[in-house]
Amino acid sequence: MSKVYFASARAKKWDYKESLPGKLGRLIKKIDFKKYFKEDEEVAVKTHFGSEGAHRIIRPIFIRKIVDGIKAVKAKPFVTDTVRIMGLDYLEIANQNGINHHSCGAPVVLADGLNGKDNILVKVKKGRVLKEVAIATLIHDCTAMVVLSHCKGHINAGYAGAIKNLAMGGISSEHRIHGWKKGRGCIHTFGEGIITWTKNRCTYCNQCVNVCPLGIIDFKGKKWSYIMDECWRCGRCTRVCPENALRLPQNDEYFQKGLAEGAGAVLSTFKKKKVIYINFLLDIQPECDCMPVADVPLFQDQGVLISDDMVAIEQASVDILRKARFIPDSMAGDRKIKEGEDVLKKLHGKEYQLQIDEAERLGLGSKKYTLVAV
Numbered sequence: 162m163s164k165v166y167f168a169s170a171r172a173k174k175w176d177y178k179e180s181l182p183g184k185l186g187r188l189i190k191k192i193d194f195k196k197y198f199k200e201d202e203e204v205a206v207k208t209h210f211g212s213e214g215a216h217r218i219i220r221p222i223f224i225r226k227i228v229d230g231i232k233a234v235k236a237k238p239f240v241t242d243t244v245r246i247m248g249l250d251y252l253e254i255a256n257q258n259g260i261n262h263h264s265c266g267a268p269v270v271l272a273d274g275l276n277g278k279d280n281i282l283v284k285v286k287k288g289r290v291l292k293e294v295a296i297a298t299l300i301h302d303c304t305a306m307v308v309l310s311h312c313k314g315h316i317n318a319g320y321a322g323a324i325k326n327l328a329m330g331g332i333s334s335e336h337r338i339h340g341w342k343k344g345r346g347c348i349h350t351f352g353e354g355i356i357t358w359t360k361n362r363c364t365y366c367n368q369c370v371n372v373c374p375l376g377i378i379d380f381k382g383k384k385w386s387y388i389m390d391e392c393w394r395c396g397r398c399t400r401v402c403p404e405n406a407l408r409l410p411q412n413d414e415y416f417q418k419g420l421a422e423g424a425g426a427v428l429s430t431f432k433k434k435k436v437i438y439i440n441f442l443l444d445i446q447p448e449c450d451c452m453p454v455a456d457v458p459l460f461q462d463q464g465v466l467i468s469d470d471m472v473a474i475e476q477a478s479v480d481i482l483r484k485a486r487f488i489p490d491s492m493a494g495d496r497k498i499k500e501g502e503d504v505l506k507k508l509h510g511k512e513y514q515l516q517i518d519e520a521e522r523l524g525l526g527s528k529k530y531t532l533v534a535v
Contacts, residue, residue, distance in 0.1 A: 165533065169184075182222055198305050204239070205306040206267065206307050206309060210254055210260055211258040241269070244334060248276060282336065290415055294343055316509055318509075319509045322479075324471065349395060363406040368403065377392060417515035420516045437469055440467075447491075457492075471520065474530075
């Protein structure tokens with residue numbers, strides 16, 4: 162069974178060693194970066210830069226700890242993510258959220274260039290859903306990586322952790338020639354991915370306009386429209402519509418399997434034992450960090466996990482969340498979820514376990530693990 166090291170968020174002594182940064186340092190020592198990274202090797206530290214208004218991302222203090230750990234074995238880290246909005250704007254958002262060279266101790270760069278089209282097509286092995294996807298060039302070309310995942314809810318995935326981080330964060334929004342059909346949009350939708358609008362449901366609240374990362378939605382003459390050829394098919398507009406007036410062709414099983422296959426495509430560009438996973442069960446909000454707000458957490462902070470097995474760390478993370486008690490003054494309380502119920506499943510109605518099961522089927526790791534408290 163794979164080992165997953167776990168540090169609880171609780172601090173029961175007035176001692177730095179009992180703080181979460183202190184415990185993270187011990188987790189890094191336990192996993193031993195020397196076994197994975199060579200001297201002078203470039204190591205991608207994959208995280209999410211957040212959004213304007215989404216402030217519950219992984220804190221720079223934790224990113225700095227990991228960067229320092231990589232430097233301690235004389236490897237060369239850089240902090241990265243793929244373009245979620247226009248590149249220069251995204252770097253500015255990262256800086257506003259405290260992610261920059263000064264705070265993190267390493268260069269902060271976009272893995273797929275300023276326009277998100279700097280990527281390389283990779284065949285998807287054993288794919289039932291995806292055939293070929295555009296992997297961000299910097300992630301494709303580097304030889305080692307640490308995947309920092311903020312675990313949370315997700316309206317499409319149900320649960321978002323390391324698998325979603327790699328699938329949606331390692332694959333670009335679009336390919337220079339093939340557009341969204343080779344980008345992460347091919348996981349969100351299928352066919353032509355045409356968004357439909359039901360006029361009699363629409364209240365013209367403009368939430369879809371405000372959330373679009375490309376600014377291509379409009380309501381001219383009280384008629385909803387978007388630039389179809391430029392659309393990434395990210396589905397944010399449909400996710401925020403309170404009246405369900407917008408629809409993007411989607412299938413839950415397709416999406417969950419697509420996440421696993423997308424993560425597998427990213428990992429296929431690395432040799433074995435060259436990727437470390439760190440899951441942060443902190444600020445466990447209901448939705449993704451790419452949205453323009455961050456609701457209050459569903460649970461109290463649980464802790465941090467580290468492993469070299471993506472499937473094991475994901476299974477351990479959801480097992481912890483299933484046992485955690487939700488906070489009454491959160492969305493879970495609003496939805497009248499009962500004690501002992503699977504909060505994320507009840508909240509979003511998604512079979513999120515499927516992405517983990519499918520990742521195991523693809524040979525990306527094992528659901529059998531030993532949890533080692535540090």
